[in-house]
Amino acid sequence: MSEKLTFSASAAASLEPHLPPGEAQPSKQPFVTLTFATSLDSSLSLAPGVRTHLSGPGSKAMTHYLRSRHAAILVGVSTVLADNPGLNCRIADSTSQPRPIVIDPHLRWKPRSTDKVFDICRSGDGLAPFIVTGLSKDHIPKEQQELLQHHGGKYIHIPSTKSDNDRMRFDWDIVFQVLLAEGLTSVMVEGGGQIINSLLHPTYHKLIDSVIVTIAPTWLGKGGVVVSPDRVCDAQGTPQAAARLSQVSWHPFGEDVVLCGKLHSR
Ligand SMILES: NC(=O)c1ccc[n+]([C@@H]2O[C@H](COP(=O)([O-])OP(=O)(O)OC[C@H]3O[C@@H](n4cnc5c(N)ncnc54)[C@H](O)[C@@H]3O)[C@@H](O)[C@H]2O)c1
Numbered sequence: 242m243s244e245k246l247t248f249s250a251s252a253a254a255s256l257e258p259h260l261p262p263g264e265a266q267p268s269k270q271p272f273v274t275l276t277f278a279t280s281l282d283s284s285l286s287l288a289p290g291v292r293t294h295l296s297g298p299g300s301k302a303m304t305h306y307l308r309s310r311h312a313a314i315l316v317g318v319s320t321v322l323a324d325n326p327g328l329n330c331r332i333a334d335s336t337s338q339p340r341p342i343v344i345d346p347h348l349r350w351k352p353r354s355t356d357k358v359f360d361i362c363r364s365g366d367g368l369a370p371f372i373v374t375g376l377s378k379d380h381i382p383k384e385q386q387e388l389l390q391h392h393g394g395k396y397i398h399i400p401s402t403k404s405d406n407d408r409m410r411f412d413w414d415i416v417f418q419v420l421l422a423e424g425l426t427s428v429m430v431e432g433g434g435q436i437i438n439s440l441l442h443p444t445y446h447k448l449i450d451s452v453i454v455t456i457a458p459t460w461l462g463k464g465g466v467v468v469s470p471d472r473v474c475d476a477q478g479t480p481q482a483a484a485r486l487s488q489v490s491w492h493p494f495g496e497d498v499v500l501c502g503k504l505h506s507r
């Protein structure tokens with residue numbers, strides 16, 4: 242069994258303004274939190290596919306507390322392939338587990354029962370994933386569908402709305418609407434880089450309720466997976482900041498600092 246984490250009530254209280262309401266309110270869209278851990282050079286990992294520990298014990302517990310406060314935790318398929326993540330909450334005495342959501346338009350992940358997420362699910366410490374794909378049921382191998390179903394997960398088909406170099410891309414409005422229809426009223430988006438960069442585009446700021454970034458005092462160097470959204474220009478073609486936070490607060494956790502803010506005011 243993995244180690245259990247603790248997170249103090251006072252630290253939890255300091256984050257409260259940035260978290261989904263305790264009781265889910267009826268809403269037309271889920272409460273979406275964008276959260277990740279980054280180095281001083283804005284890297285999420287040393288290189289694509291390389292699992293890299295950035296968070297110290299305090300901010301790691303903070304991330305797991307966030308997991309306890311959201312109905313779903315969403316990651317891109319490259320994060321699953323790189324990290325073999327558990328995607329559960331390991332806070333001691335937590336009573337709820339988030340539903341893992343994997344964005345995998347082309348089904349690059351071939352789930353196996355030995356994957357950590359299924360181990361955790363069998364031991365009752367987490368939930369099975371919902372895999373969001375652009376492929377229809379006929380294209381999904383039967384044994385993968387059965388494995389998922391057996392653990393309580395499933396594939397969810399979403400039409401891809403854009404084709405970018407033959408890669409299927411989802412419209413985030415549709416993704417979050419589909420998750421809300423599944424009863425998932427809050428979603429914590431944890432990465433990786435492509436997922437975060439696409440959500441930081443101004444088109445999607447209206448969907449993001451909260452941004453919570455752990456900053457670790459380290460430089461990973463060139464070649465990492467970097468958080469840096471596409472540049473935005475005004476009507477004259479002059480470059481503008483792609484995104485800026487407001488209502489900002491900074492919270493030290495051990496050697497890390499956690500930055501909370503909002504991308505827009507609702
Ligand atoms: N430090 C952190 O907090 C943190 C968090 C998560 C992941 N990571 C690291 O990040 C790396 C993975 O990041 P990445 O950028 O390579 O991949 P990613 O996890 O963002 O996944 C990319 C894939 O997600 C899918 N995708 C992304 N946006 C999509 C959209 N709009 N529509 C449809 N599909 C979409 C595509 O299949 C794409 O190839 C790994 O090394 C992992 O360890 C770090």
Ligand SMILES: Nc1nc(=O)c(N)c(NC[C@H](O)[C@H](O)[C@H](O)COP(=O)(O)O)[nH]1
Binds near residue numbers: 295301316327
């Ligand atoms: N907060 C945070 N600090 C880090 O240093 C780091 N590498 C991640 N990465 C997030 C990513 O979503 C990983 O996949 C999970 O951290 C996998 O770990 P779990 O088994 O689910 O705990 N997140």
